[in-house]
Amino acid sequence: MSEPVILGIESTCDETAAAVVRGKTLVSNVVASSMNEHARYGGVIPEIASRAHAEAFVPVVSQALADAQMDISDVDAIAVSAGPGLAGCLAVGVSGAKSLAWAANKPLYGINHVIGHVAVTQLQFGDVPENTLALIVSGGHTSILRVGDIATDVSVIGTTLDDAAGECFDKVARLLGFPYPGGPHIDRHAQSGDPHALRVPQGLTQGKAAAAHPYDFSFSGVKTAVARWIESESAKGHEIPVDDVCAALADSVATVLSKKTMAAAEKFGADTVIVGGGFSANSQLREALRQSGVDHGIDVRIPELKLCTDNGAMVAMLGSNLVSAGVKPSSMDFSIDSSMS
């Protein structure tokens, strides 16, 4: 098979998405989001997200095929995110993909969503070089991965011991009265604040725990420190300097993410760092990584935003890599794995 045509389906959280990839070329890409339905609850409600996937699945997949001017018979294989993610959401996407694969007699690949965030960068930057490191950051994950071969050799170097970076931003944003998702509000306000106006600790960078976890993250203490500071300032009757709080938080999180990623790149001799996940939209992180890339002589690849956030192209692209590498399809009784590592 020269250039496999892959339909990718994504439903790990609040995006129902489908895309068609031919080889390493994006042919179509459709994303529906239930984000607005969750805003008033301050976070994604799994039950609402699952129901939205059930409604959007057929229209989104049909649109992705129509935009590619194809029907399912033109597709060589189907790929679907099997984890990690919200169990009910994964179940809708995987059941839908299984039904489609069964009815159309197509091979099906249950893929790891986090590796999909790495794979998708091939659509913009070309092949993933050997011995690349990836930093994947979103509301659900914060991981440093080592990529020997995108289809067959990916390992976890570091992860968060508690909250994901996006989750930490969303929680502080809620304290400051911003609607969900609060990350982009923190980013915007941080641009006019003073990061040194208050001291926010850099999680897991000092002491024995840091030495034992050089490439892991911890953001829950950072969130608690900011919450305590806000409480104590409020108790004194002081007005909260929102821009400064955002700037200090953003500075702490972006610094730790980029420092640990670059330390891991040096340790493992990687000269390419790939960045993905919705949090890679963050201005402070992009700037910190860009600058450290220049300082360390490392090629930092941050894709355009629509490829950073959850989408079907990441699933289709990884499916394409698996087909090209001759990896066997999943058996039809494979299960979702909401905490897949």
Ligand code: KG4
């Ligand atoms: O990948 P994504 O769209 O969904 C998942 O969590 O899987 O990432 C969304 C996360 C949210 O936590 C959101 O607040 C955060 O990414 N985010 C940002 C920015 N844009 C999105 N956080 C900080 N700065 C941003 N500009």
Ligand code: ZN
């Ligand atoms: Zn994601």
